[in-house]
Structure formats: structure tokens, C-alpha cells
Amino acid sequence: MADTAIRTKKRPKNLDIMSIRLPLPGVLSIIHRLTGAALFILLPVFLWLFERSLATPETFAEVKALGNHLIVRLILLGFIWFYIQHFLTGLRYLLIDLHKGVELEAARFSTKVVFAASTTLMLVIGAFIL
């Protein structure tokens, strides 16, 4: 069948990952996946902190006191970066789903917009948190 014909046909393959240059929208795509996976792994930590912050005044104070450590604030900033990056990349995908910015040039440009926006937001939030 057509399916097997494609499979048996010898085609040139290049799986040398070091010589493949991923285009910018491709970089954004893999970042979307990586940040999504990271957020999923961090989810129980977030839920646990949310629970502790609401449980009693004592546990609330504990959660709040965590913010006194620079390392915790840095981790928080990393988490916020994952969230913002994933959020903005996702918004771009929603627009592409609506057939906005599908063309190559527009897709490249919107990728740069997303990176610029996430970097700017991170600098602003970083200035507040650190």
C-alpha cells in the first residue's frame, strides 16, 4: 500500500543533531514543550505552597518567610519565566490556529515578538522580586 511504499523507499536522512539548525519558530516550539513539562513537574510544589499559604496563619507565615531567601526568589523567578514563556508561546499558537501569521515571514516575526515580550516581562518582574 501507499503507506508501506513510503516506508521502504530509501530517502536521504540526516539525524546528526549537531549539524541541524532548528529554525527560530522550531526553537520556540521546543521551548513551549520544555516549559510545559517543567511546569507539570513543578505543579505539586505549587499546589503544596498554595495549600500551606491558605491553611493557618502559621503556615502562611512559613510560606511568606521562604521569600526571604534569595535562592527561593531565584527559583520563583525561574518558575514565572516558564509560565510567561509558555503563556505567550501559547497565545501565538492560538493566533496561528485562527490563521493569523501563518506565512513564513510573519511566523518568524511573531517568534521574535514572543521572545522580546517574555524577556521584557522577566526583566520587569525580576526587578520587583530580586
Added chain:
Amino acid sequence: MIKRKLVGAHYGFGDWLLQRGTALVMALYATLILVIMAVVQPSTYLEWRGIFDNRVMAFLTFIYLVALFWHAWIGVRDIWLDYVKNTGVRLLLLMATLAVTIGYTGWAVQILWRV
């Protein structure tokens, strides 16, 4: 004869749409919670607790969290389907992910409506 795989991405459209729908729900909640944080500016336990003691807010937060878990389930499922080729391992990982996300939903109820 129709050949169907036990696990595979052959049931995608509904999930594709849900991925977008849940994303939209989360974006709306994010906007709402940012506005509330900016207005209330909670610094004490009572102020913080007060936000989520509001029944409407607890309900909306729950909707947000369910959207988040559902979104995460679809996304993580896609990752397993893309990279894990062994059916047994894939099934195990899918079950584990589903179990965890369902468990998180119960946890969210406990957090928001604790007795």
C-alpha cells in the same frame, strides 16, 4: 479489517480543541487574579485567605485548576505519545499521568473547600 492500536493519537480533535479551550480559561483567570492582586494587595494571612474564602472566587479558582490539570494531561500525554514507543511503558506512563492529574483535582477541592 480495521486495525486499531491500543494507544495512539487517533482521537486527536477533541483533545486539540480542549487544549485551546482550557488555555483560554486559564488566560481569563490569570487576568482576573492579576487585577484582584493589584486591587487587594494582600500582605496578611486574613487578606490572602479572604480572596479565596469568597465562594465565587473559590469556584473560579477551581475551574482554573481543573482547566490547568486537563491542559497538563493533554500536553504530557502528547509528550509520551511522541517519544515513548514501547506500548507497555507508554500505557504505564499514561495511566500514571492520568492518575496524578485526577489526584490533583481532589487535592484542589481539599485546598479550596477545607472543612
